[in-house]
Amino acid sequence: MEKVVLKTKTLPLNKIQINDPFWSYYINLVRDVVIPYQWEALNDRIPDAEPSSAIKNFKIAAGEEEGEFHGMVFQDSDVAKWLEAVGYLLSVESDEELEKIADGIIDIIAKAQLEDGYLNTYYTLKEPGKRWTDLSECHELYCAGHMIEAAVAYYQATGKRKILDVVIKFADHIDDVFGTEPGKLRGYDGHQEIELALIKLYEVTSNDKYLRLSQYFLEERGRKPHFYEEEFKKRGGTYHWPDSWMIRNKEYSQAHKPVSEQDKAVGHAVRFVYMCTGMAHLAAETGNREMYEASKRLWNNMVSKNMYITGGIGSQSHGEAFSTDYDLPNDTVYAETCASIGLIFFAQRMLQVEPNSQYADIMERALYNTVLAGMGHDGKSFFYVNPLEVEPHVCGSNHIYHHVKPTRQRWFGCACCPPNVARLLASLGQYIYTVRENTVYTHLYISGQAEIELDDNRRLILEQETNYPWSGNIQFTIKADQETELTLALRIPDWCENAEISINGELKSVSALMIDGYAMIKGTWKTGDQINLVLPMPVVRVKGHPLVRHTAGKVALQRGPLVYCLEEADNGQNLHQILLPSDRSLEIEEDENLLGGMKVITGEAIKRKTENWGEALYKPNIHLETESVSIKFIPYFAWANRGLGEMQVWVNEKETL
């Protein structure tokens, strides 16, 4: 098959340092709060929390403890995600104590592995002999994928092979079991994850059997006769989840047709983006045109018809799933934090296929809005669901909001989102740059430095200094062993007009430099060279596509990458009666008291009065009185940090029609 791409490479995490006024706070939270706390939780040492049993399951499987398996069928993955995050933290900064803890659990995991390489405590302890009999429902390959990701991260951080060897043995076993060859099981996973993990294993081992195995899983998916039905019959019609719905509803796990024929974002949003991440990564590695085209088609459908302005995906709680094109309700939305994290993985792989700023724009949108909103400022509370509109008092009363929590939940109440936030933030450096031949792409504006090894073994250090996202001024400084010819590609975000670039003080015409959303600055660089990028950040009024019912007549404010919202704490109750005039100016102000200081947007609006109406529910021929009110918008990610209250991203607009 014709190769369509030249892979754009991600920089190794240990070559990136983040030292950023905005992000360092969150990354330190992960290191100092989230990871230690999660370790306690995995070890059942959090009072008042339901025991996780995840570590205990491994200890029992390793023969170190007595007892029974407890938890979900995918409980192992919680340990894996923790270990993966630890790997990323250790890549950036060594921590002997943490490494010792990690080595300890790795020893236990290794002991829990069976002789033939199989590793899964649920099946080993609870259903021995039943392995690989219910792939559609029981997450064996999903857990395998997470353990592989963890192993790769930990190996890359420490150079220690123990856990890597464990997963290689496991992956080899999986390769022996699955495939199209006679005698092999021609099946695939119910929850995609192994596909993207195997490519990571290929990257670190250079053994292309893992690449082929990933491709096998992707290409086998959704074929007829349908594997879910076959294995369901084979095991006598038993099922793990009620009424076998997970087997019957094949769109839920994107197994309704072969991936190469899929063209719409459907089903469980996390499964969808994990699958697409694998597809795009495979395309980047192999140049497989079918995978490339399918990834791109699915990306386009998702971002142009099924994504919230916050980078949230998944319009409904039922199946944590996409709905249909342009159905994007703001209040009953799901927009799971994990789904936006998966969206960032997908965007990163698309950038490996083709450097085009549309992928980085969406990556930035999801990161600064949904993902960041997913974790409280304390690092101990999390949203699964990220609504764009909340009226707290109806959440417990009307079933359509049963999944919407108006306050973040303590993390141990959840299993998937907090460790996912942890592993993303701990590896944030990976998302800032990519390199392709002699071009270094900058996708995100985050202070710190990157050490770039170029093809001919030259080395260049790129320093970024910025107060992004509060300011759009970014200064790059070069350090190089020798004069280096190189193109620096700086993303000009989709929200930005009139960007300015100057090189060593000399202003350049940006429009002349633009290719696929990047300003391509070709130069021969030496230590001390400076590039200044100015991305003006006025307040922007955003409108939704006219086919979206839920944004009709409404406007959302954005400044830089940040989407803003109204909160009751600043604007009182009944946000639905506020109208933002389209013709009045909005001011940007510094609010030093809000979560350590941030830029807020203030202005004047019109509000319909709710008093003086009286008792009647409906009234004829009445004109509601209005008043002028001062309003204040705060960044969406910062909502729900000041007690219970209403919140709105999309605000009614008073238009001059």
Add this chain to the structure above:
Amino acid sequence: MEKVVLKTKTLPLNKIQINDPFWSYYINLVRDVVIPYQWEALNDRIPDAEPSSAIKNFKIAAGEEEGEFHGMVFQDSDVAKWLEAVGYLLSVESDEELEKIADGIIDIIAKAQLEDGYLNTYYTLKEPGKRWTDLSECHELYCAGHMIEAAVAYYQATGKRKILDVVIKFADHIDDVFGTEPGKLRGYDGHQEIELALIKLYEVTSNDKYLRLSQYFLEERGRKPHFYEEEFKKRGGTYHWPDSWMIRNKEYSQAHKPVSEQDKAVGHAVRFVYMCTGMAHLAAETGNREMYEASKRLWNNMVSKNMYITGGIGSQSHGEAFSTDYDLPNDTVYAETCASIGLIFFAQRMLQVEPNSQYADIMERALYNTVLAGMGHDGKSFFYVNPLEVEPHVCGSNHIYHHVKPTRQRWFGCACCPPNVARLLASLGQYIYTVRENTVYTHLYISGQAEIELDDNRRLILEQETNYPWSGNIQFTIKADQETELTLALRIPDWCENAEISINGELKSVSALMIDGYAMIKGTWKTGDQINLVLPMPVVRVKGHPLVRHTAGKVALQRGPLVYCLEEADNGQNLHQILLPSDRSLEIEEDENLLGGMKVITGEAIKRKTENWGEALYKPNIHLETESVSIKFIPYFAWANRGLGEMQVWVNEKETL
């Protein structure tokens, strides 16, 4: 306890003739289509429909057939509701063939009754020995109530006592079993219905033990220790519905506290209004102040904070239930047809307690909008759920709309709403008038005549002639054996301003006549006297209470009692982009082609253009182009008779703020 009321009496159905250009069509549909069709369905003779088995169950219990019970635990009630509707039809007009069929099933029902009076085919056939062990979940008293209502209706129509004697024997048995006396079961029903039925039985037998039994069931409800818990323990923790939720969720069946302490419309909407009907009826019969005050409190909460403009109640599908005050979503609404029918029962009983037009206003609203919308113009298709806003293509895609059908369903797919519509329309005459001492109240404007027997055995015939709801001109003509002093109380609807009344051609000042919403026309009447009532019917723009999020910035049109809506068939797609200017005139036009002819509302509106936008889901600093469009509103009840399409009751308004 102090009596608070003087009961206002309903007229017997056989004293009312309806001969109305609007309603006769629907009543004939019930007689000619619905009742015959339903009989076939109850007898499992509809091809392609799931067999009902309801008649068969009775035949098996009667020893006339072999077999097993099939259907829901409340399957008997379908037969009862059918028989009740037949009773009403026979009250108005004799029909030998229909009466013969009814007598036949009555014979079978009588044979199915056990020696001690017990009657319920589910328990007799399927769980013998288990009767009265699961009242919270299993509808025994509910089915009993429906059979009592049927018996009363049939007896009143035909004078035949057979079915009446059956239910008297059954009610006596229930009275032997239930009560506070030692040795009796101190329990009550899970689905309210027996309460209102027993009062009907009291009305026809004058045996006040049924009144006391009804009062017992109402007063016992919600007391501690909780009966549901007690019987749950007693039967060893078994349950009929999954996870015993119906036992645990006590608000669902309004058993969370004693009825006299309840002050909010909560839980299953049909249960709620059936309970309130019993409470208000008890208050009307006995003057019980506690019941009166509780009924009124619950009525007020329901109509002033929890009712749609269409007279629909129940904001959510989960539990077919109310949500919380002012939470009235238009698209995910439940608004079950049966609930609005129950609301009419409740209103009728409140009118018996105190003649105040607010009850009749709501009765009219529910009748002309939700109830009438519940049945298709063909009489063969029905809505359970009556949304105020529909976008058909999302109904199958987003779970929050799983209950919303954008087209009426063939009636045999449902069990409860079609027979409920049938019994309401067949007994519509009962809702037009009430009499209290020497005052005759007219609540509904429907052509026909009523024979009124006054306290002193005088008789007066009141003739109504009108083209309501299309016209607000109503002419009353008197026929009287002798000159009769009497007050004619004519409701001036809440939607009407500037009503005019003339008596024998002489104009009267309406405002001087008004008491509690009725124009009280005192006179000494003789044959040929004429009263002309003119209720002007301009188009009225209605607004929702400012605390209702779902009507903010929107307007609904009403003309007379009819709420109007926009449909895609007249106005194209994307109704959400239409804005109705607050300052432009609207015209009333006759549309002869629409379902036999009706008045529609036309005008000019503004529509945001949906073309020319392009691909992007979100765009900065953009102003959508608009165009002027002609729009047409049709009565809400007539929607969904012209194929699949969008519909909206509440339309965005372009206000001059």
